[in-house]
Amino acid sequence: MGIHNLTRVEDFWSSDDRLRVEGVAKIMPIQRWRKLNQYIHLTNNRDQPDPTDPNHDRLFKVRPLVDMCNRNFTSDIYRPSRNLSVDEAMIGFKGGSLLKQYIPNKPTKWGLKSWMLADSHTGFCVQADIYTGAKGGQGSTEGLGYKVVMGMARHVQGKHHHLFFDNYFTSPKLLIDLVPMQIYSTGTVRPNRKGLPLNFSDKDKKADRGKSAFWQKGDIVAVKWKDNNFVHLISTSCDDTMRQASRRVGGQLVNIPCPDMVKTYNKYMGGVDLNDQLRSYHPVGRKAKKYWKYILWFYVDLCLINSWILYKLAVTDKPKKTYSQQDFRLDVCDGLVAGFTSRKRRLSQVRVLSAIVNQENVGGHVLVKFQGRKRVCVMCSRKKRKTDSGRPVESTFGCQQCSVNLCKDGCHAEFHAISE
Incomplete structure (x- = not known):
């Protein structure tokens, strides 16, 4: 169903040839699909703990699936590249749930929030955790962003990876604590964070475009660069090397000085965004009343995308020269169906x-x-x-x-x- 994105599920079995999808309709009747969708469960409801218990797991309905997927994502089957990004991914959902979040600056503003660690080159999801709110035990004296990154970093420590994240997560203490784990990091930072230089937040409105200033303390290098607005970054991997950036001024392209740290950050920060893009092409989910079904479809999509990336890297003799995600999903469908049909009448x-x-x-x-x-x-x-x-x-x-x-x-x- 992720290949044909019809408005209503009933349209897959429609008597109108313009809507009917024979590849779905011939496998099972709609009544059978509805029953399967109705009775699908990932845990036994009788084992669910009391919701008033302080240690109650808000992801009880999907916990086995979440743990299994994250365990397989970090197995030895795939070795991520050096550059990884940490960011939040949204699962669109407007129903009733304590897990629902509102993020106004995201394309999907309402939904369930997931913290994701992804490969900056391929979009492979290395780790994905659903945010369960402050009562889910995800608080920290150093802030939520600090704890999220440290939790993700434990899965790739000791391998000299380079993490990229935005100013929601970045703080000098986070970068310092990642160094003993043999993890380098770079991120945009809010200029009022504790531990930054006193004049780091000063803004000279008359400064020329391309002007920059550097500070260093121990392993951390901080930079303030003037583009349209001031950009602030800190890193334990980049130095004060300068490069050129093209900008359009008065209808003409001009080169302005740009720190290498900024260019590196822009190049490798988009791993989670790439995964979101791949996930948006063929989402398998259908509209539902239960929030946990949206999490189920989210992890199914992640598994399919990761499998497609692994297949492209591992198999040299592909069925097609350009083997798209759609081609892979169709082959997965053929393998799962294997000629089965529950219809007894043709x-x-x-x-x-x-x-x-x-x-x-x-x-x-x-x-x-x-x-x-x-x-x-x-x-x-x-x-x-x-x-x-x-x-x-x-x-x-x-x-x-x-x-x-x-x-x-x-x-x-x-x-x-x-x-x-």
């Missing part, structure tokens, strides 16, 4: 037992009695008609040409009058 196998009342036959659409059990009448389902007991209306009759079940009394003519 259009070519329909046996006409009797032709019913001539007046019901509309424009070549013959009302017949199908072999096998009753199925839900398509027209009654559209009109939301129910039996006296509140159950869907079922019929053994239907249209031979359209291969849909319809009630003998009126629904056949009504269905094809609308279709015509």
Whole structure:
């Protein structure tokens, strides 16, 4: 379903050829899909602890999946590149949940927030944790940003990686504490953070574009650079090397001095954004009322993207010269389905037992009695008609040409009058 992004789930099984997706409809009926979607669970609800317990896990519904995915993401199967980025990723959700966040400067403003560590070159997700709020035990005397980065860094320590993060996370203490873990880091920083030079936050409005100033204390180098506005960064990996940056001034491109630290940060900070971009192309999730299903679809997408990246790196003899994520997802679908279908009736196998009342036959659409059990009448389902007991209306009759079940009394003519 991530390949065909239809508005309604019912459209995959639509009788309208312009909407119907045969690759989905022939595998199982919509009723079976709804039941599978209804009963899917990742934990036993009977084991759920008391929500009033201070140690209650707000991710209890998905905890086995989250732990399994993060454990596999950091296994020896994939060795991340030197440059990694830490940032937040949003899972779009507007329902009711204590985990829901509002971030106005994000494209997806409402949703569940995930902290992510991703490879800056490929977008491979190395670690992803759902933010559960202050009651989830994610607070810290050094601030939430500090604890998030330190938690992510433990999975890649001792390998001389270079982490990049924005000013929400960056502080001098964080960079200092990452050095003993053999991790270098660079990030934009808020100029009023504790431990920075006193004149670091001074802003000379008359300063020329391209002007910069450097400070160093121990392993940390700080830079203040004037672009359109002042940019502040600190790093334990970059020095005071200067390069050139192109800017458009008065309709012409001009080169201005630019610290190498700024160029390096802009080049490698986008790992999580790259993963978000890949995840947005073919999302598998469907609209749901339960928040935990959005987390389920989020990790399914992460697994598919990581698998596609691994496949491209490991397999040299690919089926196509340009093997896209869509091609990979289609091959995964073929492998999972493997020719299975739960449908016992095919259009070519329909046996006409009797032709019913001539007046019901509309424009070549013959009302017949199908072999096998009753199925839900398509027209009654559209009109939301129910039996006296509140159950869907079922019929053994239907249209031979359209291969849909319809009630003998009126629904056949009504269905094809609308279709015509």
